[in-house]
Amino acid sequence: MIEVVPGGAADRAAVAGFIGQLYAAHDHPWDQDALLVRADEMIAANAIYFLRRDGETIGYAALKEMGDHIFIRHFVIDAGMRHEGVGSQAFSALEAACFPGRQVRLDASHKIERPRAFWEAQGFEVMGYTMRRDEAHAS
Numbered sequence: 001m002i003e004v005v006p007g008g009a010a011d012r013a014a015v016a017g018f019i020g021q022l023y024a025a026h027d028h029p030w031d032q033d034a035l036l037v038r039a040d041e042m043i044a045a046n047a048i049y050f051l052r053r054d055g056e057t058i059g060y061a062a063l064k065e066m067g068d069h070i071f072i073r074h075f076v077i078d079a080g081m082r083h084e085g086v087g088s089q090a091f092s093a094l095e096a097a098c099f100p101g102r103q104v105r106l107d108a109s110h111k112i113e114r115p116r117a118f119w120e121a122q123g124f125e126v127m128g129y130t131m132r133r134d135e136a137h138a139s
Contacts, residue, residue, distance in 0.1 A: 003093070004050075006048065015062075016039035047063045075091065105127075
C-alpha cells in the first residue's frame with residue numbers, strides 16, 4: 001500500500017533529489033546547487049507530497065490548484081522502481097488522497113513514448129501541442 005505524505009520546506013534535499021532524477025531521465029542533468037534552487041521554487045509554488053511504501057519514500061509529486069482543475073507539475077517515481085507498476089499504484093494513491101473526482105492536467109511530451117504511454121494508461125489524453133518561435137523569426 002502506498003501512503004501519501006505532505007512535504008514542505010524541510011524536505012528541500014529530497015525534492016531536489018527527485019527533480020534531479022526527473023531531469024536526468026530527459027537528458028537535462030543539473031548540478032546540485034541548481035537542483036536545490038529549483039526545489040525551493042517548487043516548494044514555494046506548489047503543494048508537495050511524498051509517496052511512501054513500507055516506510056520508504058519511493059516518489060514525489062508537486063501539485064498546483066488551478067481553479068477548476070489540479071495541475072501536476074511533477075510526478076516522479078524513484079528510478080530503481082520504474083516499470084514495475086509502482087507508478088500506477090502511486091498515482092492512484094495520490095489521486096485518492098489529493099484530488100478525487102477532480103479534473104487533472106499535466107504537461108508531458110507527446111514525443112517521448114514511455115511517459116506518454118504511462119499517462120495514457122492513467123486515463124489522460126493529449127489535448128494539444130505547445131509551439132514556440134525563436135526570436136530570429138520575430139518581425
